[in-house]
Amino acid sequence: MIAKTQELTRMYRLGASVIVAVNKVNLEVKEAAFVSIVGPSGSGKTTLLNLIGLNDRPTSGKVFFKSEDTSLLTDKERRKIRLQNIGFVFQTFNLLPTLTALENVELPLALAKVPPKLQREKAIQLLEAVGLSDRLQHRPKELSSGEMQRVAIARALANNPCLILADEPTGELDSETGYEITKLLLSLCRKHKTTVVVATHDERVAKASDVKYSIRDGMIT
Amino acid sequence: MRVTVMCLRNLLRRRFRTSLCIFGVSLATIFIVAVGATTTNYTVVIREMNIFFSGDVVVVAEGAMVIQAFPVAGGNLPVSVVEKVQQVNGVKTAVPMLVRFGYQFETVIQLAPTNVSVGIPPGNWSVLVGNTPLKPGGNWPSPDLGKKEVVVGSSLAKQYDLTVGSEVKMENTNLTVAGILDTRSALLSRSLILPLELAQRLYYGHTMWIGNMVVAQPEEGVTEKEVTDRIEAEILGVEALTTDERNEIVEPLLQDIETWSLGISSVLYLLGMVLVTTVAMINVSERRRDFATLDAIGAPRSSIFRIVVTETTLIGLLGGLAGILLGSIAAILIASFYTNIPLSMFFFDLFNIISPFFMIKILASTVAVSCVAGVIPAIAASRMNISEVLRSEY
Numbered sequence: 161m162i163a164k165t166q167e168l169t170r171m172y173r174l175g176a177s178v179i180v181a182v183n184k185v186n187l188e189v190k191e192a193a194f195v196s197i198v199g200p201s202g203s204g205k206t207t208l209l210n211l212i213g214l215n216d217r218p219t220s221g222k223v224f225f226k227s228e229d230t231s232l233l234t235d236k237e238r239r240k241i242r243l244q245n246i247g248f249v250f251q252t253f254n255l256l257p258t259l260t261a262l263e264n265v266e267l268p269l270a271l272a273k274v275p276p277k278l279q280r281e282k283a284i285q286l287l288e289a290v291g292l293s294d295r296l297q298h299r300p301k302e303l304s305s306g307e308m309q310r311v312a313i314a315r316a317l318a319n320n321p322c323l324i325l326a327d328e329p330t331g332e333l334d335s336e337t338g339y340e341i342t343k344l345l346l347s348l349c350r351k352h353k354t355t356v357v358v359a360t361h362d363e364r365v366a367k368a369s370d371v372k373y374s375i376r377d378g379m380i381t
Numbered sequence: 382m383r384v385t386v387m388c389l390r391n392l393l394r395r396r397f398r399t400s401l402c403i404f405g406v407s408l409a410t411i412f413i414v415a416v417g418a419t420t421t422n423y424t425v426v427i428r429e430m431n432i433f434f435s436g437d438v439v440v441v442a443e444g445a446m447v448i449q450a451f452p453v454a455g456g457n458l459p460v461s462v463v464e465k466v467q468q469v470n471g472v473k474t475a476v477p478m479l480v481r482f483g484y485q486f487e488t489v490i491q492l493a494p495t496n497v498s499v500g501i502p503p504g505n506w507s508v509l510v511g512n513t514p515l516k517p518g519g520n521w522p523s524p525d526l527g528k529k530e531v532v533v534g535s536s537l538a539k540q541y542d543l544t545v546g547s548e549v550k551m552e553n554t555n556l557t558v559a560g561i562l563d564t565r566s567a568l569l570s571r572s573l574i575l576p577l578e579l580a581q582r583l584y585y586g587h588t589m590w591i592g593n594m595v596v597a598q599p600e601e602g603v604t605e606k607e608v609t610d611r612i613e614a615e616i617l618g619v620e621a622l623t624t625d626e627r628n629e630i631v632e633p634l635l636q637d638i639e640t641w642s643l644g645i646s647s648v649l650y651l652l653g654m655v656l657v658t659t660v661a662m663i664n665v666s667e668r669r670r671d672f673a674t675l676d677a678i679g680a681p682r683s684s685i686f687r688i689v690v691t692e693t694t695l696i697g698l699l700g701g702l703a704g705i706l707l708g709s710i711a712a713i714l715i716a717s718f719y720t721n722i723p724l725s726m727f728f729f730d731l732f733n734i735i736s737p738f739f740m741i742k743i744l745a746s747t748v749a750v751s752c753v754a755g756v757i758p759a760i761a762a763s764r765m766n767i768s769e770v771l772r773s774e775y
Contacts, residue, residue: 235682
């Protein structure tokens with residue numbers, strides 16, 4: 161078991177009202193599984209991914225990461241887990257605009273204090289793996305949306321994480337590119353036995369998944 | 382990751398804003414350097430003036446304005462004063478002098494208190510110059526007034542290209558340079574020393590006044606204070622000043638100048654800090670997503686903090702360097718304007734106007750202030766609620 165939630169709830173205060181973004185969610189993510197969380201916009205997918213990815217703390221309930229209760233962890237320990245065990249892929253790619261594709265992929269390696277030479281080798285290898293060997297020195301604004309998402313995936317893989325969390329990875333892409341990205345994520349899961357959790361409302365992604373969770377109004381249905 | 386390179390690129394991405402911010406910092410630094418260097422030089426020169434006649438009593442006409450050891454304005458002394466001072470119990474020697482500030486060859490200028498001409502009885506030169514030697518080939522002025530000989534300071538000689546034997550014209554009189562003082566003293570290097578009687582004829586047109594000051598050296602075992610009290614009790618219309626009293630006249634003024642200079646610098650640093658903080662806050666708020674992404678991929682808070690502080694520090698470094706360069710030029714222009722010494726002489730002597738230590742101190746202060754200015758934006762960036770930022774971007 162890579163991740164597990166127990167009665168996971170996240171509420172936000174918006175002015176005078178309280179919004180329940182995630183409501184008593186129980187789910188399990190097994191190793192090497194391709195899991196999709198499907199739901200319309202505003203259903204709580206991103207919040208759920210942020211909770212599983214330890215970017216956020218629940219209002220109540222628990223998130224277990226590799227059987228460890230993450231509610232007991234300090235911020236520093238949660239960052240360490242994010243750096244070493246979890247890779248994030250965002251809908252809008254979130255590449256750092258002033259860094260080249262190569263440097264964006266090197267970034268998590270540098271943060272993990274990998275020696276510079278190894279950083280470079282690993283980053284080149286990853287970018288080659290996602291088909292961007294000819295785009296190493298390009299800045300994000302010089303890349304197409306599909307290429308940017310590939311760089312983001314390479315970055316997510318940099319520290320060999322056991323879990324990849326992808327939030328609407330095809331949301332900003334055209335149908336064909338979206339399909340390519342889905343195939344790429346799927347192949348990662350199959351070839352490298354990496355667990356992938358995808359929040360999406362793309363039916364093709366959902367169909368490709370091993371496990372599908374539907375979420376509506378913060379609740380798994 | 383090469384944080385500095387990354388930060389430089391971040392700054393270059395917002396070129397206009399960064400340039401304006403650097404310009405603002407450099408503007409503050411220019412003023413700090415120019416004001417600091419000018420006041421420092423001024424106070425150093427004024428303080429140096431009190432090295433002269435240290436341990437001796439200076440006698441001037443009552444009501445004369447004295448800056449350190451020298452009367453800069455006020456009355457002249459009759460010839461009889463020298464004899465009276467000499468007769469005061471406890472006075473070893475009494476040497477009259479005629480001191481004039483602000484002369485220039487051919488004309489007299491008002492704004493330059495640097496040039497000084499001093500008339501001294503021949504043979505008493507050391508009372509003013511101490512052990513300062515003359516450059517090789519030079520001699521002290523002859524007592525023969527017909528020769529009209531003078532000694533000039535090294536800076537004056539350099540400015541007017543004077544050598545031994547050169548002629549200079551003052552008060553419609555041609556004077557011959559007999560020697561050049563080999564000195565780095567701000568006052569002596571700009572001085573023109575001549576026999577007292579020649580100075581009397583040049584400035585007064587007669588010898589009824591002896592000059593405008595008398596230097597009284599106390600006998601061994603007699604204090605300056607005792608001599609001062611006796612002179613003021615026995616001779617009417619004069620004021621006698623001990624070394625400490627002379628210091629007391631200008632020290633509060635110098636301290637005021639230094640306090641004002643420090644105050645102006647502090648205000649400018651504060652303004653620079655506010656500017657850098659504001660720009661950094663804008664940068665951080667525009668790059669919320671970048672910082673949230675760094676946070677999400679596990680960057681330690683210290684890394685995010687470091688990025689913002691490095692950026693503001695770079696602004697301070699670049700602004701400081703530009704400010705020091707331009708401020709040095711401004712300080713030289715100010716010095717040149719107020720002393721009538723050509724710019725070229727200051728450029729050759731830049732480090733005497735603005736010491737390397739002063740430059741390093743200003744640069745270090747500017748960098749430190751910019752670094753501190755980055756702290757609040759850096760805290761804001763490193764304590765961002767990432768889930769909120771990532772959620773709000775869709």
